[in-house]
Amino acid sequence: MKRSDFLRLTSATTAGMATRSILGGLLVERAISTASAAETGSTLKPYLQTPRPDSIWVSWWTDAGAQSIIDWGTSVDQLVNQVTGGMQNLGTNYRYHSAQITGLQPSTFYYYRVRTELETSDVHRFKTPPALGTKTGRFRVLVIGDNQIISTERRWEKLIGRARIKIEEKYGVPLEEAVDFILNVGDQVDVGTLNHYRNLHFEYGKSVTPNLASMTTVGNHETYGGDSNLALYKSLFYYEQLSYQGITSPGGDAYYAYQLANVLFMHFNSESMPNPAEGIGNVQKQWAQDIINAAKTDDSVEFIISLCHRPYQAEQYVGDISNWFRTEVMPILAQTEKHVLNIGAHHHLYARGQTRDWPIYHVISGATAWDQYWGQSSEIDYDDVQKTVANWAWQLIDFDLDNRDMRVECYAEANVRLPESTRWTTQAYNSRLIDSFHRRFGIAAPHAPLMTNTGSSAPGQQNLVALPFILHSSAFASDAPSEVLNSTQFQVSADAGFSSLIIDRIRDVENLYGDTGAPNYEPVNIHAEVNVLDFTIAANALPDSHYYARVRHRDSNAVWSGWSAAYVFDVTGSSAAGTSLSLAKSIYAPGEDILVSYERPSTFAADWIGMFRHGESPASAVPASRQYATGGAGSRNFRYDFTPGMWFAGFFGNNGTAEIAPRVPFYVGTPVQITTTKATYDEAEDVTVSWNAAPGGEDDLIAVYLVGEVPGTATPAITVPARSRHGKRTVAGLAKGFYYATFLVNGQAYELSPRAGFSIGTLIAEVSMDTAVVTAGQNFTVRFSGGPGIPKDWIGLHAAGGTPGLAPLLSYLYFAGATSGSVTFALPDLPPGDYFVSMFTNDSYTEVSNRFNFSVVAA
Structure with missing residues (x-):
């Protein structure tokens, strides 16, 4: 232009x-x-969605009017084509108009306006995506996560507006010429109601969405507000027609895939899945496998991007991720190197990491939803997360199709810890580049490094070292001049095959974790003074024994080198902790090898590990299998074909039967599936618990515990026998509370099933304060008990008479998923008046406690 x-x-x-x-x-x-050629100030703001090379959907809201008409053409003064769509009368003053423009050409600009019999919009412009399989030119995507909250600050509106400004400055053309479409990674709303969809997601994005089509992902907040089955969501978005290579989604709008240019996009649903026993999660997994099988050999697809609202990993609110996606879906996607990036959200910040073994990036695009910052929650520095930056940010994915190159940039616009009056105007932000990374195909992997320590022992010799001891790697080397060192991975094992890892550490050259605190809250690189080419084994970290160490390098293209040759050494003079025995898992499939790891200070060559059936006495029974332990630490792989049932591994001293470490129980068989007929029950209502694939033991039990209680340390609320392979039991008389049912084998506190959670009653938790009168300017503490135990449960503060989810939320505090405890509000500016506090679960407006009413009085 x-x-x-x-x-x-x-x-x-x-x-x-x-x-x-x-x-x-x-x-x-x-x-x-909106960049339009003829602004008239119309209140009709079109929303583009589902872009295809030959079509696009256009939607808009009105209070009245029945017609849904689009005038369109290839020039601003030649809107000679017309399409008539439909109108859904979803509620009073909530009329939703939609129509699909078809017969379009790829990579072509079109002008259009929408109208009813009452009103006509301004003229807007969009560009169709390139033809499928296009491998030349640039293809760009704007990524912008959680909208979620309606507020006078209008955070998401500001963020997406800033993104437009930066992109147009960067490329010197209007937005729709620079970028092809928008990815939104879930939580488009705070609650799935008409008010929030129209006045949050559609309203706040209106500066961009008439020009760029949006594609959304289901978040947990879409399922709140009475739309748990996503009926409203599915009526607003038109994804069910999308497919890839003829593979359609069984989930319709809830999860789907499509190709644009040479990029395949897969939107997953990490929410609203019933119990896995009902097959929804497995159906989605099979759909993903079918897509990947087709994409592997499809020459028209060179990149795959996946989206899943709950992220792959997170360093704040630890555990609040999608373990289902992490453990079950990501390995499917990793079957092809074409899968280069997973995008999550849910946490209201930016984060980026790399999977441990695959050249796959994962990011959190948390945008501007509810406040989230350092020190607010449970936090862990994970080695598969390289950067966590508590900023409000957006991302730009730029594909250089000619060179098979993807580059991602992240721009920050504000920091929630800064005052609202200045956070959007401070020069420290204003589209500040806080991260960039790339994935390029056709680039050589780094050279395998060397362990440069001297004196590696030869067979039959010893290379004695004292702890602490530093393992040294050679310098990074690569035939790709554009790539530099990004990460190292050191492993120490007790065996030459590295099957029994004692140390396994990945460290990135740059590791952003935490911030500097007031007043600027800048991110901190905790590896600024760390030489990741060296690794120190701390004093007493290993017992005296024979060890193998190796290292590998990962470059800035997310590709690992091969492993170095092993450095072999013997630790001496260590006073590491005593004897231990461990297994990697608690349940093994029949015929599966069982790797047992051990440590010991003993010098007896005849210490041994034995496998016994549950209930057998090592003093009188013959072990099913046994092996000797040598050295101070190591592992032994038991290949014995153990029959189904409960077993234990024991560690015994000097050819005797005296046990020198606690036994480790394990089960051979398949996990038991436990389900309840509902997730919520009324008080005094019976609960039906079903089980399947059980061992059928005489002493097997279904046990019901309150959330937060642990089998073996707490008495279950109730137990019922489960002596058959499958069956069901009715449980009566449970008091109001949050519970889980689990399967205990042989009457022991040993769980063979995932826990099936459910609740009895409503407003189960209790909140209270020491006083119902608080002096203005003073802190006040809220105690709670009986909570659901979910990481993002929270206490909210509202003005008296306010309806949560509709009335303003004055303040809120998370409490890391504790079932009981207290939180303290520090609100010096809370004016005199009447208020209440109550508990909400899982980052939603689902109220699960009583309301404690109190008054604030003037000092």
Whole structure:
């Protein structure tokens, strides 16, 4: 587009937040709004979705009007084509109009307007995506996560508006010329209601969505507010027609896949899945496997991007991720190197990491939803997360199709810890580049490094070292001059095959974790002074024994080198902790090898590990299998074909039967499946618990515990026998509470099933305060008990009479999923008046406690 045309389009806008930008040396005054050729100030704001090379869907809201008409053409003054769509009367003043424009050409600009019999919109412009399989030119995607909250600050509106400004400055053309479409990674709303969809997701994005099509992913908040089956969500978005290679989604709009250019996008549903025994999770997995099987050999697809609202990993609110996606779906996607990036959200910040073994990036695009910052929750520095930055940010994915190159940039716009009055104006942000990374195909892997320690022992010799001891790697080397060292991985094993890992550490050259605190809250690189080419084994970290160490390097293209040759050494003089025995798992399939790891300070060569059936006495029974332990630490692989049932591994001293470490029980068989007929029951209602694939033991039990209780340390609320392979039992008389049912084998506190959670009653938890009168400016503490035990349960503060989810949320505090405890509110500016506090579960507006009412009085 000519510069004069660009100026005409951008200067014609009339609404939004004004800004100033430099374009080609010319100072241009413009506004964050729709770049249209003929602005009339219409209230109709179209929303583009489901872009295809030959079609696009257009939707818009009105209070009244029955017609749904689109006028369109290839020039602003030639809207000679017309399409008529449909209108859903979803509620009073909630009329949703939609129509699909078809017969379009790839990579072509079109102009359009929408109208009813009562009103006509401004004219807007969009560009169709390239033809499927296109491998030339650039293809760009704007990624912007959680919208979620309606507030006077209008956070998401500001964020997406800032993204538009930056992109147009960066490329010197209107947004729709620079970027192809938008990915939104879930939580488009706070609750799945008409009010939130229309006045949050559609309203806050209106400066961009008439020009760029959006594609959304189901988040947990879409399932709240009475839309747990996603009926409203499915009525607003038109994804069910999408498919890849003829493979359609069994989930319709809830999860789906499509190809644009040479990129395949897969949107997963980490929410609203009933119990896995009902097959929904397995159906989605099979759909993913079918897609990957087709994509592996499809030459028209060179990149695969996956989206799943709950992320692959997170360093805040530890555990609040999708373990289902991490453990069951990601290995399917990793079957092809084409899968280069997974995008999550849910946490309201930015994070980026790499999977441990595959060249796959994963990011959190958490945008601007509820406040999240360092020190607020449970936190762990994971080695598969390289950066966690508590900023409000958006990402730009830029595919260089000619060179098979993907580059991702992340731009921050604000920090929630800064005052609202200045957080959007501080020069520290304002589209500040906080991360960039790339994935390039056709680049050689790094060279395998060397362990440069001297004196590696030869067979039959000893290379004695004292702890602490530093393992040294050679310098990074690569035939790709554009790539540099990003990570190292050191492993120490008790065996030459590295099957019994004692140390396994990945460290990144740059590791952003935590912040500097007030006043600027800048991210901190905790590896700034760390030489990741060296690894120190701390004093007494290993017992005296024979060990093998190796190292490998990962480059800035996320590709690992091969492993170095092993460095062999013997630790001496260590006073490491005593004897131990461990297994990697608690349940093994019949015929599966069982690897047992051990440590010991003993010098007896005849210490041994034996496998016994549950109930057998080592003093009188013959072990099913046994092996000697040598050295201070090591592992033994038991290949014995253990029959189904309960077993234990024992560690015995000097050819005797005296046990020198606690026994480790394990089960051979398949996990038992436990389900309840419902997730929530009324008080005094019976609960039906079913089980399947059980061993059928005489002493097997179904046990019901309160959430937070642990088998073996707490008495179950009730137990019932489960002596058959499958069956069901009715449980009566449970008091109000949050519970889980689990399967205990042989009457022991040994669980053979995933826990099946359910609740009895409503407003189960209890909240209270020491006083119902608080003096303005003073902190006050809220105690709670009987909570659901979910990481993002929270206590919310509302004004008296307010309806949570609709009335303003004045303040809130998470408490790391504890079932009981207390939180303290520090609200010096809370004015005199009447208020209440109550508990909500799982980052939702589902109220699960009583309301404690109190008053704030003037000092």
